[in-house]
Structure formats: structure tokens, C-alpha cells
Amino acid sequence: MKRTTTVIILVLIVVVFGVSLYYLWSKNQEDSVTYVTEKASNETIVLKTVATGSIVPKEEVLIKPNISGVVDEVFVEAGEYVKQGDLIAKIRVIPNVSSLTSAKNNIASNQTALQTAEINYKTQKTIYDRQKELFDKGVVAANDFDQVNNTYFQAKQQVEQARIDVQQARQNYDIIKTGTTSGLGNIAQTQVRATVAGMVLDVPVKAGNQVIEANNFNEGTSIASLADVKKMIFEGKVDESEVGKIKEGLPLEITVGAIEDVKFDAVLDYIAPKGVEENGAIQFEIKGTLEKMDSTFIRAGLSANASIILEKAESILAIKEALVQYDDETKKPFVEIEVGDQKFERKDVELGISDGIFVEVKSGVSKDDKIKVWNQLQGVPNYAQQ
Secondary structure, three states: OHHHHHHHHHHHHHHHHHHHHHHHHHHHHOOOOOOOEEEOEEEEEEEEEEEEEEEEEOOEEEEOOOOOEEEEEEOOOOOOEEOOOOEEEEEEOOOOHHHHHHHHHHHHHHHHHHHHHHHHHHHHHHHHHHHHHHHHHOOOOHHHHHHHHHHHHHHHHHHHHHHHHHHHHHHHHHHHHHOOOOOOHHHOOOEEEOOOOEEEEEOOOOOOOEEOOOOOOOOOOOOEEEEOOOOEEEEEEEEHHHHOOOOOOOEEEEEEOOOOOOEEEEEEEEEOOOOEEEOOEEEEEEEEEEOOOOOOOOOOOOEEEEEEEEEEEEEEEEEEHHHOEEOOOOOOEEEEEEEEOOEEEEEEOEEEEEOOOEEEEEEOOOOOOEEEOOOOOOOOOOOOOO
């Protein structure tokens, strides 16, 4: 009796287990997802890459002194507009003792040379006068008189040249001592003037600072920097993975962090031929000239981003990238079009430009086709267009 009961219980367990397995299998065969659909639409797709950088003047001019010394007075401040020739600063010369002594000795040397030339000139003039008198009487031959005349003329030129050398030596002495001399006027070396018109971007010195003139061994001290703020450029860098996609002449859209809701158009006009390693990646410098800035004032050095427009298509038929599926074998794209209630048919499509969200559809679907959203999440409401 006990054995029969055990067998019945085992049979019941097997039956219940089998019914459960069948129920689970049948439920698994049912598609629990109700698919929604979306339609194609007219979109403007822009394929672009972004470069970071800053806005800088197209041409920035550094104003440097022509002589070393101490800044006596500064006449401009950053932000002011100046014209070419306007006075920027005045330099007070601190003479070098060695150079001053050398210039003083040079004056004495040239004065001695002048005295010698004057004595020689007087001697040659006496000879010339005597020989001319004899020549007029016919006593001296013409060839002999010509030699005397030439010697007299050379002596006269030597005196004039010696006087010029003395004057130059004195002027050089004055310049070394004071930075200027008589006759220089507005070109006195102690007066630092603007070489171009524009805005003063920076004045890195103040009264009392020592400055050095530019020479072969030193680039000199900058008194001020000037630039035309109406001619600005974007200067930034792009990664080596993107540099192969860009070329000169492409349009740029510049956004400046400090100026909200304003975009500036620019043209890419320079790509560095050589990259520079930064933080383990190779970066290439690019430059783009801003166009039509109008009345917007952009301060030099502001950080900015440049969207480099690689390709642009306006008012084209497009669908969301997420609606596209790819064949496992051929890797060709296709979508599923609704042909009945929750019934879909596969259609191959030809795709074009994509920005990662929308992709252009060149053929395969129309604007009225309902495309299956094949990768929607279960249990999550989808309010896409039916």
C-alpha cells in the first residue's frame, strides 16, 4: 500500500513539473513587447569636429625702446586706442661710463684730426696761390699746376670731412649721455612712440623700471603691446585623429565662453604641418580668421571653441540612427516597415551623412513609412510617433 502511494505521488510531481515547463515554454513563444513606430523627417545634418583654443589678435605688435635706460613716464594705459606716432613712454638714459669715456676720447681724436687737416689745408692753399700766380704768368706748366690744384682740393675735402666727424662724435657723445641730441626732434630715442594704430592690450612696465634696447644678443624689453581688435583670429589645436578630416577653407562656428548665445563665423586658413606632443597625444595648431564681428567686442585671450564643419546637408530625409539595423552576414543596413498591426517587413536602405543622432536616408523608405523601434526597453513607456 505504501509503495502504491509513493508511486502516485511521484507521478503527480512529474505531471506538475511537465505542465510547468510547457507553460513557461508557451509564454516564452509569445512576443510580450508591443512595438511602436517612428517616421522619417526632414532634418539638417551637420558633421563637425570641435577644437578648443582662444581668441587672439591677428597681428600683435610689441613696442620696444631704441635705447636702454629707465622708464621716466608712461603715457598710455591698457584699453586705450592710439594712432601711429603717438607717444607711449619716455626713457631716461643712464649712461655707461665706459661708452661715455670712449665717446669723449673719440671727440678729442677727431678734433686733433681736424686741426691737422686745417694746417695741411693752409699749407696747400699757400702753395696753390703761389703756383697759380706763376701759372698765370706762363712760368709753370699746365700739368704741374693741375697736380697742385688736385692736392689743394683734396686738402679742402679732408677739412670738411674732419668737421663732419667732429660733429658726429659730439652727437654720439650726447646720445650716450642723454639719449638725444640737437637735430633729432621727434625722433629722439628717449621718446617711445606707437609704430601702428590700434588698442593698447598691455603695458608690462611702469615708471622706474629698467628697459633694454633690442640688439643681436637680447630681444629687448616690451614697453607696450598694440593690436587691431577688429581683426581677430581663433587659435586652437586639434587631435591627430581629427586633423586628417579637415582642410584649409572649411567654415568654422566660434563660440566664446564669456559671450553667451552668440556665434561668430570664421574660415580655417592655417593647419600646422607639424604636430606637438601634449599629455601623450599629438596636437596640431590651427588658425581661423573671424568674419563680420560687427559691434561685438571680443577681449584678446578669451577661451573659445571652434566647430569645424566637415559636411552639411540641409532639409534632407533622415531617420534616427537608433532605428537602423545591420545584417549579421552582409553588414548592410536595413529597417523594418510596418505593413499591418504589429507586422513588419524588412527593407534595405542606403544611408548618407550622419551626426550620430540622425542619419540621411538616400533610398529605401519614404516620409510616410512607419519604422519599427526595434531596440525599445520592455516595461518602459514609449511615446514616439505611432
